[in-house]
Amino acid sequence: MYMWLSSIRLGFPRKCIHPTQNNHNRLIFAHGGSGGGSFKWASSQAALALWNSSSSHSDESSDDNSVTVCTTNVATNGANRTHCFSELDTSGVVSKLNCLRNEPNLAISFFHRVKGDGFRHNVYTYSALIRILCCWGLDRKLDSLFVNLINCCEDLEFEISDLMEAIEEGIEVSPSMIRAYDALLKSFVSLNMFDEAIDVLFQTKRRGFVPHIFTSNFLMNRLVEHSKVDMAVAIYKQLKRIGMNPNDYTYAIVIKGLCKKGSLEEAVEVFQEMQEAGVTPSAFAYTAYIEGLCTNHRPDLGYQVLQACHGENVLIDVYAYNAVIRGFCNEMKFDEAESILLDMEKRGLVPDSYTYSVMICGYCKSSKLLKALALHNDMESKGIKTNCVIVSLILQCMCNMGMPSEAVDQFREYKSLGIYLDEVSYNIAVDAFCKLGKMEQALELLEEMKCKHMVLDIMHYTTLIKGYFLQGHVVEAASFLKEMKEKGLKPDITTYNVLDLLDYMGAHGFKPDSVTHNMIIENLCVGGKVKEAEAFLYSLEYKNADTYSAMVNGYCEANHTKEAYELLIRLAKQGTLVKQGLALKYSVNFV
DNA sequence: ATAGGGTTAG
Secondary structure, three states: OHHHHHHOOOOOOOOOOOOOOOOOOOOOOOOOOOOOOOOOOOOHHHHHHHHHHOOOOOOHHHHOOOHHHHHHHHHHHHOOOOOOOOOOOHHHHHHHHHHOOOOHHHHHHHHHHHHHOOOOOOHHHHHHHHHHHHHOOOHHHHHHHHHHHHHOHHHOOOOHHHHHHHHHOOOOOOHHHHHHHHHHHHHHHHOOOHHHHHHHHHHHHHOOOOOOHHHHHHHHHHHHHOOOHHHHHHHHHHHHHOOOOOOHHHHHHHHHHHHHHOOHHHHHHHHHHHHHHOOOOOHHHHHHHHHHHHHOOOHHHHHHHHHHHHHOOOOOOHHHHHHHHHHHHHOOOHHHHHHHHHHHHHOOOOOOHHHHHHHHHHHHHOOOHHHHHHHHHHHHHOOOOOOHHHHHHHHHHHHHOOOHHHHHHHHHHHHHOOOOOOHHHHHHHHHHHHHOOOHHHHHHHHHHHHHOOOOOOHHHHHHHHHHHHHOOOHHHHHHHHHHHHHOOOOOOHHHHHHHHHHHHHOOOOOOOOHHHHHHHHHHHHHOOOHHHHHHHHHHOOOOOHHHHHHHHHHHHHOOOHHHHHHHHHHHHHHOOOOOOOHHHHHHHHHO
16 A cells, blocks of 8 residues: 555655654753753743764763652551641641552542642642542543643642652653643643653653653654644654654654644655554554545545545545545535545545535635535535534625625525524624614623623624624724723724724724725625726725726625626726636626 | 644725
8 A cells, every 4th residue: 555655646856854863862951950950941942952873871860859758658657647727737647648548539529628628739739639549540630630630730739740759759761650630631732732752751751761652652743733744754753763663643643743834745755654563553643644634635646545445444434534625625626525424425435514514615715616515505404403504604705705695584584493593693694784874782692692691702793893884883883892892892994994984984084005905895895886987996096906906806796697707808908917716706706 | 641724804
């Protein structure tokens, strides 16, 4: 299969990606200080650079400290003492926790109870509890404990690194300790604190072990999701170098990351690395590559790989098919997309709501409303429930095609059918009412949202402000702007474009720029006021290509296809170049 | 104990 993959011609320049070989297998404890460090390094990039540059001296001296010794002492000393809650000292709490080590739930509630009684937990009491949680494999409790610890970092009287040292109890490496480090690393990752998470990785290696492969995968995957692909790849290379075995999912993450960067050739080489490591590529890896090809505008290749997977008996699921269908839709190749939908069903895979939403999205973006509606029907007749994302696509399509009243009707119907409609769906409906000049109904919808405890954001306010403005109701527009600001929402660029119009209305001289012109022209057309838009256009002293583009666009939105076409021709004859894409939009509307 | 996709103003 690898041979086959590399035989696909990607048409991209080949780059050498082999990492510079490095013979040092040791991981460096990057900040070199003693006492285990603070988990607060300048940057993980710097840390990784250090890690990869490596050096031969170790840092053993910092392992020696007195904290771990006294943990045990405190525990033993306190063991024979009877204690009541009035006597809340560290040794009392630790020994009670140790007594409860076979009753983890009691230990947890004791821990919380004394906290409620005003006791401030410290490294000794925390480590006593954490050791119990680790012993019992209570990973979820462990995770939430660490997440809380990290979130309350400011109020703690100790550094988390001190706590980790205390957990070690002076023993070399214990399974409990590994669990604790895994939980800490995972917690940092789940809070998107990647620098700190990578620091933990250093700490573990320094102590002579590595986190569980699942934990490393979790870290790398999140790094990729946050577009920190180079960091993820650096960790992958380092893990391999220090002798840790990546699993099939590790490779899939690397493939996904490289594709995200657009490095398709390098992604293929990962398949070779898998082969060399004797790991059979799983569906994870192939799906990552298929999706990567599709998002890099090669759905044709993505589909080839998908079909090859069938030949190799790699289990391909609906997700992979959806990726390929989306790829073809993004390239406007709807026939291919439809035939893949059929192929998928022939193979016994059942399309899901994502499959349909991908297709419907494609049709809506190309103003093929009837196609979109037909698919929506197909979907529902197959018993697949629709949802607010699909509904929003359709409503938006209607608005874009100059059918705000149809959008409003559909919105009402979907609502009466009991379909949950979210903030986005509402915004589209509010916009549609504004375009129809039905401001009271627009307001009603927003009130309805407030009743349902939905959050109004900048978009909702901007839509409404623009709506009032276009009706010439400057006072109302201004008052909603005020309400928006009072709610702490900052107007963004779009809002300011609307505000520019307010200034213009306020007779502050006639100096709108072309953006303003475009908005006036297009919105007049959307509202069906094509004649007014024309009058406005021809009243302008200075007209440029953008102004004319807005008019062509406006004609299209108002379904005045003939006028749009005629204007296009006239412009072409006089050598005015209108924006790319308009002709396309025109032709799509015409079909 | 490691995954995953879609929509909104201009």
